[in-house]
Amino acid sequence: MQALTYHGSRDVRVETVPDPTLIESDDIVLRVTATAICGSDLHLFHGKIPETRHGDIFGHEFMGIVEEAGPAVTELKVGDRVVIPFVIACGQCFFCENDLFAACETTNPDQGASLRKRASMTPPAALFGYSHLYGGVPGGQAEFVRVPKANVGPFAVPGSLADEKVLFMSDILPTGYQAVLNAKIQAGSSVAIFGAGPVGLMAAACARMLGAEQIFMVDSEQYRLDFGVTAYGVIPVNLSDGDPSERILEKTNGRGVSASIDAVGFEAKGSTTETVLSTLKLETSSGEVLRQCITATRRGGVVSVPGVYAGFIHGFLIGDAFDKGLTFAMGQTHVHKYLPELLRYIEEGTLDPEIIISHRMKLADAAQGYRIFDEKKDACRKVVLTP
Secondary structure (H helix, E strand, O other), rough: EEEEEEOOOEEEEEEEEEOOOOOOOEEEEEEEEEEEEOOOOOHOOOOHHHOOOOOOOOOEEEEEEEEEOOOOOOOOOOOOOOOOOOOEOOOOOHHOOOOOHHHOOOOHHHHHHHHHHHHHHHHOOEEEEHHHOOEEEEEOOOOOOOOOOOOOOEEOOOOOOHHHHHHHHHHHHHHHHHHHHHHOOOOOOOEEEEOOHHHHHHHHHHHHHOOOOOOEEEEOOOHHHHHHHHOOOOOEEHHHHHHHHHHHHHHOOOOOEEEEEEEOOOOOOOOHHHHHHHHOOOOOEEHHHHHHHHEEEEEEEEEEEEEEEEEEEEOHHHHHHHHHHOOOEEEEHHHHHHHHHHHHHHHOOOHHOOOOOOOOEEEHHHHHHHHHHHHHHHOOEEEEOOO
């Protein structure tokens, strides 16, 4: 089959690789009908995620048709059309039983021992196409994918809905939705969303749906901000115009917003000190956006972090956060728990996630899609690929 593979920083290629096969009795093989390039895929593309190896198949936003099913698969049959959550969960461990699917204890056993030795922690759940740190499971930017734990993850979608309307239920829509729920957004809330990429835009859509009164959106790309204004009625804040948190404070009577959402993560452009520390491998994440969130959020407010972070961080203002009594909520998305309600919103027309798509390409052109998305060329917001 054809698949998008990794060969070093900024070097991805579509090439011929072996077809996937059933390994466990509850596996399926999926024929991919649509897949997408996620903002967090760019961390892999940049070579920033540990344990990303040559030949790894990327992609954690995908959907398709069940091509083959193992003998223990009871919830699906060949020919079913499904969306695949990017988190691989067993559905039976302590965390899965408490709807904390991204903390599944069983799907990433290879990483468990090293993580516990290094940081006295349990391993994260396995993810599709996201390095051997997260299980080394081949991803969905391919013609076919082996999907483990098929009685738990794949989510059936109606044939009446086009792929593009439901594809983002695999990641960015539930990620934006969880970020907004964690931020406790409700009617009358004010929120600052840092990052107008796909997750930031989905967060804006969900915040508007839940009744947020003011949505500030911070980004360095005016075309992204312009889209946010048109689609979701955000108040744009361009980084080129000065300190964004100060501008947000000015527009909220000096008090700040009730919540901030960091939809950027560890590759945000940081201070000179952070750049030096990163070069020397003394830190792995920039704290710039988190500092902005702490400043922009009112006392007693919430900082919600769907953006990916890794390892150590410099200049985390814990004293300021403590004095302001802020709550932090963060982590990978517990996708499975949100899918029924998100499908209902899409069916009702309350959410139209597909409007953020700017580029539609063939899988064969995926490497070009990565470059366009990474370099923000041609007003690129979101790339969808079809085999």
